[in-house]
Amino acid sequence: MQSSPTSRPSPSPWYAVNLSLLFPGIGHFYGGQFGRGLLWFGLGLGLLLATVWAFLGAHGNVELGAGCLGMGIVLWVFSVIDAYSCLSQGAPQAFRSFEAQERKSQTVKDLWFSVFLSQLLPGLGHFHAHRLGAGAIFFVMTLLWLAAVSLSRSVMLAMGLLWALASVQLVWQLSFQPSQPAVATELSTSAPRSGAINRDPGRQDSGGLQVLVPLQVSPAPAVAQAIVRKGLVLAVLILLSRSLMLGSVTLAERWVEPFAVPSESMVPTLQVGDRILVSKSASYQPERGDIVVFRSHHAIGNDNSLAESKESHFFVKRLVAMEGDQVEVARGQLVVNGQPLVEEYLPEPIKYEMAPQVMPPGQLFVLGDNRNFSFDSHVWGTLPVRDVVGHAYRISWPPERNQPLF
Secondary structure: OOOOOOOOEOOOHHHHHHHHHHOOOHHHHHOOOHHHHHHHHHHHHHHHHHHHHHHHOOOOOHHHHHHHHHHHHHHHHHHHHHHHHHOOOOOOOHHHHHHHHHOOOOOOEEHHHHHHHHHHOOOHHHHHOOOHHHHHHHHHHHHHHHHHHHHOHHHHHHHHHHHHHHHHHHHHHHHHOOOOOOEEEEOEOOOOOOOOOEOOOOOOOOOOOOEEEEOOOOOOHHHHHHHHHHHHHHHHHHHHHHHHHHHHHHHHHHHEEEEEOOOOOOOOOOOOOOEEEEEOOOOOOOOOOOEEEEEEEEEEOOOOOEEEEEEEEEEEEEEEEOOOOEEEEEOOEEEEOOEEOOOOOOOOOOOOOEEEEEOOOOEEEEEOOOHHHOOOHHHHOOEEHHHEEEEEEEEEEOHHHOEEOO
């Protein structure tokens, strides 16, 4: 019995796998398994948000973040397997099917399996489908992209486009320019599936089973166009999801940046080797008491005198006075606007004196918590607001010192 032109296409298990690679649950939605899809999607989204909070939140925890990340990867893998199983008559055959696609004796292979390989690494699916020229081009492009990322992180978003192009080009090539070995795609069925798939390429058995049509013989134009449209939809989803993923990493680096503490100037609040997270939000308004990271050209000369460096260096200090404030150090205490500050975080009283001075417009006054051993504003003067990189809000490493900085 031949499939009628109005037959509804049967969902492809490997197409569902490709969708689930983008995010858990999407492949289930494609296969009509909305309940299971919502479960996988909710679990994946929950673990993603928990991971981001644990790594970047002020009260997060790196060890918790690593655990959430590991659980998310495991969940991702099993959601892919489950998406395949849901569309394969409920049998968990994903790994066996993967092996079958690689057997040289396998006459007919699934087009969407090759696309799946291209999602793992652009060009890999082309090699699997014996499109060696295109595979080599995409593989070299991937290597060039990796080299470019090492030089500039701004090109990271280009990888989403490369993944999408590799997938859609593979679908187009295998649909309109087929060659040996055969690569097939599931087309349509006029009756529910049961039993084993007919292995005789090019015809359908009397039970109305879904047929894998080998593409070494060009399919009908309408069929090939339908396959390409399906590939275009997948390519657009790949571009959007990968761009969102890589773009989020790029945005996170613009908003939050880790710094290592190089000296003892902030002891005991910060220890040498502590990794701190610094918020670089453009809307940040400095407040007295904040721990800030800033750039400065100030340096200590060979004779321990104040010198200027050609290169700027990053410093981390506590902001103690702002524009218009009067600041002085008298009798071992910091005095701001005539009021001695209670600073319980200081390891010892201040051993130097400093005459009163008023902060000019656009200038800040910063001191290290280890006041007697800190190269700060009491040595080189005020700090321009424009030189502030951001607000240090958390110690993220080592794990035993993980804590917010406010």
